[in-house]
Amino acid sequence: MTAVLEVTNIRKSFGGIAAVNGVSFDVQEGEILGLIGPNGCGKSTLFNCILGQLTPSAGEVKVDGKIVTGMRPSELNGLGVSRTFQLLQVFPKLSVRENLILAGQEHQGNMLSRLLGPSDAGLTEAANQMIGFFKLDHLANEPAGGLSYGQQKLLDAAMAFMGGPRLVLLDEPAGGVNLTMLADLKDRLTAINREKRATFVVIEHNMEFVMSLCTRVMVMAEGKVLAMGRPDEVRANPAVIEAYLGH
Amino acid sequence: MTAAKYPKIGFGIVVIAALIIVPMNFNRYGLFILSQWAVMTIAAMGLNLTLGYAGQVSLAQGAFVGIGAYAAAIMTSNGLPLIAALGVAIVLCFVIGWILGYPALRVQHHYLAFVTLAFSTLAFLVFRNEDWLTKGIYGISNIPRPEIFGYPTRRPLPFYYVCLGSLGIVSLAVWWLIRSPWGRAFIALRENPVRALSLGIDTRRYTLMAFAIGSALGGIAGTLYAPLTQYVDPVPFHLSLSLDLLMMVIVGGSGFFFGPFLGAMIAVLLPEWLRFTQGYYLMLYAIAVIGLLIYSPTGILGILDRFISERRTKAASALRAVAKAKLETAP
Numbered sequence: 001m002t003a004v005l006e007v008t009n010i011r012k013s014f015g016g017i018a019a020v021n022g023v024s025f026d027v028q029e030g031e032i033l034g035l036i037g038p039n040g041c042g043k044s045t046l047f048n049c050i051l052g053q054l055t056p057s058a059g060e061v062k063v064d065g066k067i068v069t070g071m072r073p074s075e076l077n078g079l080g081v082s083r084t085f086q087l088l089q090v091f092p093k094l095s096v097r098e099n100l101i102l103a104g105q106e107h108q109g110n111m112l113s114r115l116l117g118p119s120d121a122g123l124t125e126a127a128n129q130m131i132g133f134f135k136l137d138h139l140a141n142e143p144a145g146g147l148s149y150g151q152q153k154l155l156d157a158a159m160a161f162m163g164g165p166r167l168v169l170l171d172e173p174a175g176g177v178n179l180t181m182l183a184d185l186k187d188r189l190t191a192i193n194r195e196k197r198a199t200f201v202v203i204e205h206n207m208e209f210v211m212s213l214c215t216r217v218m219v220m221a222e223g224k225v226l227a228m229g230r231p232d233e234v235r236a237n238p239a240v241i242e243a244y245l246g247h
Numbered sequence: 248m249t250a251a252k253y254p255k256i257g258f259g260i261v262v263i264a265a266l267i268i269v270p271m272n273f274n275r276y277g278l279f280i281l282s283q284w285a286v287m288t289i290a291a292m293g294l295n296l297t298l299g300y301a302g303q304v305s306l307a308q309g310a311f312v313g314i315g316a317y318a319a320a321i322m323t324s325n326g327l328p329l330i331a332a333l334g335v336a337i338v339l340c341f342v343i344g345w346i347l348g349y350p351a352l353r354v355q356h357h358y359l360a361f362v363t364l365a366f367s368t369l370a371f372l373v374f375r376n377e378d379w380l381t382k383g384i385y386g387i388s389n390i391p392r393p394e395i396f397g398y399p400t401r402r403p404l405p406f407y408y409v410c411l412g413s414l415g416i417v418s419l420a421v422w423w424l425i426r427s428p429w430g431r432a433f434i435a436l437r438e439n440p441v442r443a444l445s446l447g448i449d450t451r452r453y454t455l456m457a458f459a460i461g462s463a464l465g466g467i468a469g470t471l472y473a474p475l476t477q478y479v480d481p482v483p484f485h486l487s488l489s490l491d492l493l494m495m496v497i498v499g500g501s502g503f504f505f506g507p508f509l510g511a512m513i514a515v516l517l518p519e520w521l522r523f524t525q526g527y528y529l530m531l532y533a534i535a536v537i538g539l540l541i542y543s544p545t546g547i548l549g550i551l552d553r554f555i556s557e558r559r560t561k562a563a564s565a566l567r568a569v570a571k572a573k574l575e576t577a578p
Contacts (some may be wrong), residue, residue, distance in 0.1 A: 051445070072444065074446075074450065078447055085441075085442065089445075091434065098431065102428075102431045102432070102446065106432075111429075114428040117427075119428070146559075163447060
């Protein structure tokens with residue numbers, strides 16, 4: 001199996017505080033890795049170091065064997081790495097369809113051809129398919145800012161898949177989403193993982209969601225890796241129970 | 248094309264026809280004011296692109312109008328055609344605008360405003376002090392008006408049509424630009440640069456491009472301003488012009504395509520309409536603008552946008568209520 005993502009000894013300090021302290025792991029093609037841990041344990045900082053939003057103090061990140069440490073997020077996206085955010089990050093004034101077209105347009109041609117080509121960058125059909133896939137059909141022409149929180153979460157996730165990414169990092173995709181939509185979201189993620197062989201890393205606090213979706217789970221505490229293994233192994237790990245899951 | 252678009256197209260045709268036919272009866276001064284409106288609308292469209300769409304504050308648009316005006320004045324006074332001056336002004340303003348965009352990669356909002364303000368002051372000092380090029384405070388006079396396909400535009404009405412035609416061409420170009428993927432990327436840059444980056448949008452390049460294109464439009468306005476007034480000196484290109492253009496964009500509706508048209512109309516025409524109040528006209532004008540911005544910080548078109556959004560929300564709520572009622576009554 002090929003490692004899509006390899007993270008080696010990543011450290012990130014803010015002043016004297018080590019938010020991430022020597023974290024290493026890899027993610028294989030088609031795998032769904034869950035990343036859990038108490039608030040402040042460094043999960044989102046680790047994500048931001050991998051995705052170029054923060055420059056790590058030390059360590060190395062590889063995507064498909066290529067060193068990408070410190071690369072800008074837009075360059076990483078060009079390599080097939082996409083993400084969602086913990087807080088909603090859609091473009092409220094654009095419609096649902098326009099949000100999706102925007103999410104995919106930079107993968108079409110070059111800057112000049114995008115200017116001279118069609119206004120939708122040839123993506124209306126792909127956007128409509130994604131809208132159907134995420135069951136947002138009735139909202140396609142609505143401004144994204146007018147959608148409910150859960151619908152915006154679905155749109156945020158859909159946007160991450162518009163460029164046909166190989167690796168998607170999802171930051172708390174289930175946060176604030178009701179049970180019906182959560183089941184929908186899980187179905188969609190599972191389908192994309194199975195059909196497109198897309199690889200996911202998922203930060204989440206909803207244990208049921210993580211344990212049923214992920215093939216492997218990594219637990220972080222105080223900036224370090226506390227445990228790593230199959231969901232049932234992690235759930236039974238005494239150190240994890242004490243630090244995070246509780247009894 | 249949807250049926251809902253026909254009234255808009257009909258209204259557009261009436262406005263364009265009126266802009267062509269009605270001024271035929273205008274006197275010299277009326278034509279000058281209307282030509283000035285067309286020129287300032289082009290400059291404001293440039294600022295609207297930089298500020299309204301891409302979200303980058305600039306207090307330098309007046310300086311770019313000045314650069315365009317001096318390029319036209321110097322070149323046409325030396326026998327070169329206005330079209331050559333237009334090319335030079337576009338390239339010059341595009342390049343300077345691109346360079347001026349670099350600070351926007353590091354600073355934002357009022358800090359960026361100060362950087363562009365400094366550039367505006369620098370340009371004014373060059374216009375005033377570099378006598379060998381600009382003739383300093385004495386300015387450049389007797390700027391010729393161009394011949395278009397052998398047809399002279401010395402008289403006010405033909406030159407008004409040159410300004411109006413230029414506004415038409417620029418409007419089509421900007422309309423096409425903001426509907427292209429670039430326009431969408433500019434909006435993404437304004438609304439959420441972090442998310443834009445994560446979607447592969449090269450925010451650095453688009454920021455620079457927004458500055459460069461907006462500045463080039465300022466340059467185009469300048470090349471029309473010089474033959475319109477037929478005299479160019481540094482005073483009109485002081486910081487106050489940049490502030491006027493900023494006001495046009497904000498009053499009309501920042502980030503709305505037609506915002507600069509309305510904003511320039513208010514800034515250029517309203518003071519003229521209020522002249523019957525004699526010494527009070529500027530005061531009344533200021534009060535009207537303050538009142539408008541208190542009522543609608545998003546400008547005149549913001550009021551219309553709010554009205555349309557409210558109607559759309561009500562319609563969507565009604566649809567949801569119907570769908571819910573159907574679900575509840577289903578067996």
